[in-house]
Amino acid sequence: MTKPGRPQRERVVLAHRRGSRVVHTRVEVQEQTEVGDALVRGLVRAQLGLALRLAVVVAGGMVALPLINAVFPELSAATVFGVRLNWLTLGLLIYPALYGVGRLFIRLADQAERDFMGVVDDESPP
């Protein structure tokens, strides 16, 4: 479309018009303009990265448990308060850990959404 040579004339506006900017970014997301799409892609990437990181931590821990048991059987035979460590871990301790990861995810995912809305609604001071 653009030919080499003289650049197209542009109109430069110096004032930052806050009101119209709010509507603009919102419309850009809603109308799927290039800017809007880039914003959505950023949000999706942030959320997916967060979910994957936490999933890798949890899955890694889970996979490690039977492997540790296979390599060091004497470790899971140790007893704490009269309960064997393998039963204590899988029967009790693993549950609060799962809940904790879930809570952390919700906090961070909500934060990512707030950041996104902050950009879209341009709540940051000019």
Added chain:
Amino acid sequence: MSSPATALTAGGLIAAAVATVAVGAYGVRLSRTTSDFLVASRTVGARWNAAAISGEYLSAASFLGVAGLIAKYGADALWYPVGFTAGYLGLLLFVSAPLRRSGAYTVPDFAEFRLGSTRVRTVAMLVVVTVCIFYLIPQYQGAGIALKALLGVPVWIGPLAVGGIVIANVVGGGMRSITFVQAFQYWLKLTAVAVPALVLLMHFTNEHPQLGGPLPPTVDQQTVVTVETDVVVTVADPTGVTVGGHALESPGQYTLPEGTTLTLASGAQTPVVTGAPASGEAWIQSGGGLGGNHPLYQVFSIMVATFLGAMGLPHVLVRFYTNPDGRAARRTALTVILLLSVFYLFPVLLGVFARLYVPQLLVTGKADAAVLLLPSAAIAGLPGDLIGALVAAGAIAAFLATSSGLLVSIAGALSTDVLRGRVSDFRLVALIAGLVPIPLTLVAPVLDLSRGVGLAFAVAASTLCPLLVLGIWWRGLTAAGAIAGLVVGAFTSGVAILVAVTGWVDDDVLGGWLTTLIGYPAAVTVPLAFATMILVSRLTRDDLPPDVARTFARMHVPERLGMGLERLPRG
């Protein structure tokens, strides 16, 4: 079982059933529109919804099966409850909020929303119905086993009774009505499993018997066991063990044909079904697996199936559509993790106590009845009978809640995709879909309940899980890719299950790998389904749906931006 105890148990069963119908009837008055029937008009808050999801999710497999497996196999069976809970973390991380924001009302509807193809919708619908039926069969079978163990009635009564009540409730009020029913049933089940566990825990800490010793568990009074299907048992010490009138002379393996009566004198060591750990030492250690070879692979495959399977259970997913928005959907998933964590402490305890107090169940290997028989066996007199009745009520609640949820899912998918999605269509499909599995239940072989449900999880994890995860996070998914992955996942896992339950393959082929692979297929079929979806999507990348950017924005952008859209069936 004495007659007053039977009367109490029957009373408990009837009370639970009547309460279910009554709470359901309360909800029926609120159900008017199709949206009420399918997604409770999307007005269910996080707490109610979490209780309802937990109530629906804690099926016979959790209520009876987990304790049975722990009594039989010991430490490695702990992975089932852990996996059943961790599945919700996966659901929370990857599925809950975007799925709700998609505005779909069933899983097939999500497939069409995302990929813009009615063919994907049809394939997804067939997969949903398949998963639900795979899941419904163990529920109905569990009902048969439970009523037989409790009341001594024939096995076919259980499926018929549970089927009848569930059909009545679902036909009556759809989703709106069963939300109340299921939330109520969570608390009923928790009570029914916590009370006996805590009472027995006090009992246990007073006596403090040994669990991890070198010997098999012993019976403390003379016990008669009747063998109902042929079974091979390992006898460690034949003292006091009589089979059909002849005392056994030497330790070793014995095949007991159907109809054999086995008498254990007081203090005799219990013969244990071959394949399960016989001594307390082997039972208390991790790494023994769940019968068969290759225990480490079994544990990993159970992890894959249960962690990813919850993401593909249609009856659970459909409940996330009833939340008002995506944030509520996340909070619902987190609350479910909490509720399940509390619940699963108790079946584990009951499994341990079952090995101590009703070890005769290990002879036949049918340990699913352990939770039901434990209270009256361990606690003498009226208190034991009362707790037994409470447990029976909880068990019936477990069958009813899960079966209702599954039936709503089948009816929701079929009525909107095959018929015209009117309330009358929903009712018709619910009636048919509730009746069809009853005969299947009676011909299908009976597995351990948690095993059976675990296999249904494997199908879900190999089909709907990749569809949702890739659909939500990867723009490159195409309709052809989704269909190919669903077909490959459903076919491989389905065939594995059919072969596993019919037992066509000899245990010793390829060093036991073949039976282990088909018995625990998820670790192979899930990656296969993901790979197929990705590969075929790459090959057909010219057919990407045109408005994928808008679809992604709708799934991931918070509702405040006003891009949400609630989809509704045509009818």
